Amino acid sequence: MAGTNSERELIAEGPAIILVEPQLGENIGMVARAMANFGLGELRLVKPRDGWPSEKARSAAAKADHVIDGTVVYETLEEAIADLNFVYATTARQRDGFKPVRSPLTAASTLRAKFTAGEKTGILFGREKSGLTNEDVALADEIVTFPVNPAFASLNIAQAVLLMSYEWMKSGMEDASVPLFTEIDQEPATKEEVVGLFEHLEEALDARGYFHPVHKKPKMIDNLRAVISRRAYTSPEIKVMRGVVSVLDRFQRGPRDEMRVEGEGDDRD
Structure with missing residues (x-):
């Protein structure tokens, strides 16, 4: 042609x-x-x-x-x-x-x-x-x-x-x-690693009653993912973040109502 x-x-x-x-x-x-x-x-x-x-x-x-x-x-x-x-x-x-x-x-x-x-x-x-x-x-x-x-x-x-x-x-x-990037020693994280961080953090929060009230959970997850993904992570940074969640996850998980923080809840969006 x-x-x-x-x-x-x-x-x-x-x-x-x-x-x-x-x-x-x-x-x-x-x-x-x-x-x-x-x-x-x-x-x-x-x-x-x-x-x-x-x-x-x-x-x-x-x-x-x-x-x-x-x-x-x-x-x-x-x-x-x-x-x-x-x-x-x-x-x-x-x-x-x-x-x-x-x-x-x-x-x-x-x-x-x-x-x-x-x-x-x-x-x-x-x-x-x-x-x-x-x-x-x-x-x-x-x-x-x-x-x-x-x-x-x-x-x-x-x-x-x-x-x-x-x-x-x-x-x-x-x-x-074209802006030049400074040389870095750490490999940028893949989206698979970032999604893994999302899922790890959301599961830990869900077990502790963070997503309350239940009908607002999808919007709260959207907001959480948007905040976490504001910057470009490297693979080592993802490992650090997941290590933090894993340590927090060692604490006993209690009933959801007991885990709610006073003053938070129905007004979340």
Whole structure:
């Protein structure tokens, strides 16, 4: 097709693009095309509605076959990001303020610096109709939001991926603008390690009656995960945190009503 040249070096690197429960194969294909345009090659799908592989996706990808052929499908978002060190969540909606919100330019510069440092990164994109849930966003490190018309802020999924892919490619052409990380001796934590910390801490708190009243437990867990994941942990830091929880867990677990702290409870959110 016009604009392609098989004699030129094919660029396929950078952050993984993760589509959470995409619906239409055509949209997935257009995402693959946008990725290929700007040098991204790794596409991950979480529970695509119409299954995979998809001939509609391949057709819409307009010869971005290397992206389509390499696509991996996951059953859960946790599995899709388990091996990543840093993840952005894209959203146009106002969130709770626990996580830093970055512009596409800043996000791309951060991703480029982490890529150069050898870290594995990803960008989450939500469902066509409803975007990402609070639970999805809680698994990310930071949020990236596009500067769009507030009265008409909806982007289709391929447009959103195109904008981030463009900023990624541009960041590689402006080396002077990319912040350099200081050398570190500790390996960045994977999302699998971070989720393990979440689950370990939540189980210990649940056994001591922290999540009260019960009907507010899901929101309290969302808030807890958002606070804990505000910074990027290293693997040794995760081990320290889990060691702390393990020591606390040695204390006798009592009835939930006895473990409640006076003054806390019904007004939690």
